[in-house]
Amino acid sequence: MTDDSGLVPSGLALSGLTRRYGSLTAVDGVSLDLATGARHAVIGPNGAGKSTLLNLIAGTARAQRGRVVLDGRDLTRAGPARRGRLGIARSFQQPSVIADLTVRENLVMAVWRHHPRRRGAWRSPGRYRECAAEAERQLEAVGLRDLASAPASALSHGQRRLLDLGAALVARPRVLLLDEPAAGLTDEDVERFVELLGGLPDEVAVLLVEHNTELVARLADTVTVLVEGRALVTAPTGEALSHPAVREAYLGTAAAEEDDEPCSNSAD
Numbered sequence: 001m002t003d004d005s006g007l008v009p010s011g012l013a014l015s016g017l018t019r020r021y022g023s024l025t026a027v028d029g030v031s032l033d034l035a036t037g038a039r040h041a042v043i044g045p046n047g048a049g050k051s052t053l054l055n056l057i058a059g060t061a062r063a064q065r066g067r068v069v070l071d072g073r074d075l076t077r078a079g080p081a082r083r084g085r086l087g088i089a090r091s092f093q094q095p096s097v098i099a100d101l102t103v104r105e106n107l108v109m110a111v112w113r114h115h116p117r118r119r120g121a122w123r124s125p126g127r128y129r130e131c132a133a134e135a136e137r138q139l140e141a142v143g144l145r146d147l148a149s150a151p152a153s154a155l156s157h158g159q160r161r162l163l164d165l166g167a168a169l170v171a172r173p174r175v176l177l178l179d180e181p182a183a184g185l186t187d188e189d190v191e192r193f194v195e196l197l198g199g200l201p202d203e204v205a206v207l208l209v210e211h212n213t214e215l216v217a218r219l220a221d222t223v224t225v226l227v228e229g230r231a232l233v234t235a236p237t238g239e240a241l242s243h244p245a246v247r248e249a250y251l252g253t254a255a256a257e258e259d260d261e262p263c264s265n266s267a268d
């Protein structure tokens with residue numbers, strides 16, 4: 001698939017994505033372009049359709065209308081495994097780590113899963129060592145080297161999320177989908193996470209669903225605001241977060257009440 005100039009466009013292009021559940025339209029005609037290297041956040045009130053949008057991109061939910069195109073390739077009908085192989089990785093709100101395996105083993109398994117010749121990998125010491133070396137690099141990147149031999153079940157929630165993110169990154173994704181990555185993280189884990197995302201190669205586009213607008217302001221260049229399934233605004237982060245319609249729709253009555261409060265005349 002090429003654009004008007006005859007070139008294959010790079011990045012993720014969503015057009016008119018729609019998903020209904022019964023009479024509810026969870027995602028309603030959402031179009032979004034995520035260029036290579038983009039840092040894009042999706043914000044919106046509870047139930048706005050943010051997770052559903054990520055599901056439609058990852059392929060765990062099917063769109064009833066619209067298209068998902070990655071690097072010019074139409075993936076609308078592809079299942080989640082194929083999308084994963086072609087470069088769409090997802091880190092979940094509830095980390096999908098294997099509790100009984102150690103941190104290191106979880107990462108080796110993740111590398112193995114994404115190894116291009118994984119079928120015979122267990123028979124080849126060379127391939128196993130490749131997987132193990134990549135797992136070691138990822139251990140370092142997510143800051144879990146000291147816990148490498150601990151079972152994943154012994155990790156805190158934040159550490160498990162970092163491990164889950166490390167497992168997603170070993171696939172060397174083109175697009176990384178993150179669903180509320182900071183939920184339940186300590187301040188220290190949040191800083192580690194910000195550092196990790198800051199160090200991602202430019203070829204990786206990140207699409208982040210996040211309620212914490214402070215974190216959104218630190219991580220994202222562009223923000224889309226979803227309200228009742230529709231993309232209300234897509235704009236550079238500062239502009240999007242201060243948009244009046246966004247303040248009303250996203251921050252709701254709390255923001256309105258704050259604005260209505262009389263100014264204090266006290267001298268302190």
Ligand SMILES: Nc1ncnc2c1ncn2[C@@H]1O[C@H](COP(=O)(O)OP(=O)(O)OP(=O)(O)O)[C@@H](O)[C@H]1O
Pocket residue numbers: 021024026044045046047048049050051052053
């Ligand atoms: N599998 C499903 N079956 C029926 N309804 C669903 C399903 N998945 C999502 N919904 C509904 O679609 C709407 C959007 O849900 P979604 O989880 O995408 O919102 P969200 O913006 O991620 O919300 P939150 O911020 O609370 O996580 C909600 O009303 C939800 O109940």
